[in-house]
Amino acid sequence: MSSTHTHDHAGHAHDHHDDHGPAKGFKRWLTTTNHKDIGTMYLLFSLLMFFIGGGMALVIRAELFMPGLQLVDPGFFNTMTTVHALIMVFGAVMPATVGLANWMIPLQIGAPDMALPRMNNFSFWLLVAAFSLLILSLFMPGGGPAAGWTLYPPLVLQTGDALPLAIFAIHLAGASSIMGAINIIVTIMNLRAPGMTLLKMPLFVWTWLITAYLLIAVMPVFAGAVTMLLTDHFFGTSFFSAAGGGDPVLYQHIFWFFGHPEVYIIILPAFGIVSEIIPTFSRKPLFGYDAMVYATASIAFLSFIVWAHHMFTVGMPLAGEIFFMLSTMLIAVPTGVKVFNWTATMWRGSLSFETPMLFALAFLFLFTIGGFSGLMMGIAPADFQYHDTYFIVAHFHYVLVPGAVFAIMAGVYYWLPKWTGHMYDTKLANLHFWSSAIFVNVLFFPQHFLGLAGMPRRIPDYSTQFADWNMVSSIGAFGFGLSQLLFVLVIWKCARGGAKASAEVWDGARVHGLEWSVPSPAPYHTFDEAPVVK
């Protein structure tokens, strides 16, 4: 029955849009205003950046394979850690979630496209410009940016000609993010199908709505901070120099006022994806929908008042340390609610374990581990030990890689049949999952040990007592890196062909979202007439 329905729908879409299809060739991609094209471009861009940033990570792990310097100069090593982070955060993870938003938000709320399609195109191409600048900065006299992705002064002011390039790259990427965020808010606020009240929106839409507000709130702050670096360097100001009456720690406060919400800008859409996938494959409604929305909003609010927990060692007053310790610990409560609700969604469900569900489950376990190490670091006295060691490296990689990245991969596998009209190669996809899930732990779990045993982060060489676990971690890194080639292979094969996917794709998915009511692949234009949501 559902297949008949699908067929009619597809036929209809085809007839109607025959002469409105996309332009051919490169021009289609350069000038497109279609949310699906732009979503695809964001996702492919993100994949490319994932591999460039990943290549840098492998340079780092190769150098750290054994004690002693074998491969790179310490200065270049610092450039690798710095640019790896900038590319992964701003070039890989954020554009991936924006790509998913572009593709899925209109489909999930029954809108024909994003509200501001031309700006949508512009925000994507700005991103390309931004990362071209950043990558060019590697070839400047004096080497690439090497002061860490946090760009702390005074060290960052020792950067050579790469500094202005990196700063303008951040400006452009920030402008792109702000435009993307405005577009998402306007789309969600104005283009929802009749009957879709705010509290009927899918969780992915909700988490992105809140994320978009976070972006608008903090991206200008970051832009301001790096602009002050620029004027300190070139125009003789002393915002961050004590010699001129400034304060290097001021930069850290501004940076982390952006930086902590940034953490949630990365992870909230991931929460949204997982909240879509777990109910589908548990064949049960999401447990505690309202609580999930409120928990997301509370996390977003708290993210603005915890920033200085990144700076416990800068020498804050006692009251400040206690305040930021308590507010940080408080975040565990709404985050806990989320984890409990996902677990309760699975409770007495009817679970099946397709690739998206496997990634979502790995997210659930491994993100939670990252959450616990986060809680540990929230305890300020203990953080005096953990701070700037491999323990923090392990922590944020757990929340970013098997956290955000696994959720994004779960989302890609979940919606890929909707995008391409084909089912992906299940065996390869599951192989990709298992090798990623195993190697990611081999890669990052030993880093907890290294940090606790006293290995500082951002060092190219280490004392011999750290040799064993570094070697294990590096083996995991190469295993994880190679596993990602499978991801590309699966996507490539799925785009080219494979078993036809139905409109619903997943058994019983229709009740979980409007995106499953349109044919697979989703026609170039969808929801010309708004569906009615009961």
Added chain:
Amino acid sequence: MKMVKRAFVAGLGLLFGASPAMAAWSDVNLRVGVTELSREIYNLHMLILWISVVIAAAVFGVMIYSIATFRKSKGAVPATFDHNTTAEVIWTVIPVLILVAMAVPAAKTLVKIDDTRGSELTVKVTGYQWKWQYEYVGEGVSFFSTLARPSDEARQLNSGIAPTSVENYLLEVDNPLVVPVGRKVRVLITANDVIHAWWVPDFGMKRDAIPGFINEMWFNAEKPGTYRGQCAELCGRDHGFMPVVVEVKPQDEFDAWLEAQKAARQAALAPAAQAAVLAPTVDTTVDTTVDSTAALRVANAE
């Protein structure tokens, strides 16, 4: 090839717990350290770690049970409930209580850490790219502390010297900081160029060294010995190569050491004093630093 094989064997050994390195608890966990603060911090760390382990066991237990039991392949029929207010209130309130229980001892330790009063010795630590300067405030003794030469030679790119052949590779300096055992030592921390961070894991503490500002911390080492740490804030190219080494000595040995430093400094200054009428008197300004470092070199060479 041999290297790859060695790596593979070591990796497998570690993964399956066969390597003797696994036996050392200190290789995988925080050090208890040798100060009251480091012990308290260690206890806080273990407390929050065990709380996390217990909660994780419970939550992961439910997840694994669900995954094993409620399977479609086993014919599980999904329930239709979508909320349960009682459960939701419980799992909001209980974490709050756990956090409060955690926050109280943590805040107490913070208060203790913050209290630098009653110190018996003050040392000023200044970070430079890429070395430390130690200055015994009011004693007229100050010197630089840089990476020891054997480590420095071995750490050059493709030096051909195996790090394993160097004792305390990257954790040895020419002139360690020397402090007396069982005394409250106040440390004033600053930097001269970029931000560094002074860290000795066995003392439980690290503090950023920020140019233009002075941070404070204190420690009271209870056991004589040599304690090693590193700079913990990215400070440029050689960030990984400016270790911190502190020698904790019994009071009498420390006193003798300090006297020797002063004497060596006087000896080094003496010719200068004869040559110039305006020779500086004994004080703690940076001007005398260079002299006293030179004096130390003389003292060490003897």
